Amino acid sequence: MTDKEIKKLAEKIADALITRGLESQVSEWEVENNIDHLVGELARCMTLQNAYLEREEFEKCALMKMRIQEIKQKLGMPPDDIPDENDEI
Numbered sequence: 455m456t457d458k459e460i461k462k463l464a465e466k467i468a469d470a471l472i473t474r475g476l477e478s479q480v481s482e483w484e485v486e487n488n489i490d491h492l493v494g495e496l497a498r499c500m501t502l503q504n505a506y507l508e509r510e511e512f513e514k515c516a517l518m519k520m521r522i523q524e525i526k527q528k529l530g531m532p533p534d535d536i537p538d539e540n541d542e543i
Contacts, residue, residue, distance in 0.1 A: 489529065496525045 455463075503518035523533055 477529070492525055492529050496522060501527065 499518050499521045503515055503522065506512070506515040506518060519534075526533055
């Protein structure tokens, strides 16, 4: 195949995928398993929290921490350990 033929084939495939996506029902895209969605959201938030921490964007980091705690609660996971004022660091 020539580069021109490959490009033409790629354009046809892209057009077909876009058309198929527009014709499909939105309900087909909905998450079937809420737990899978929450686990994915937890991973995303943890990744963002680490990025914000590295960039020293502490306010954003704190927001992600709160969101992570909410998701963990929904998943029935134990919250992160919060040290008491009497605990030694």
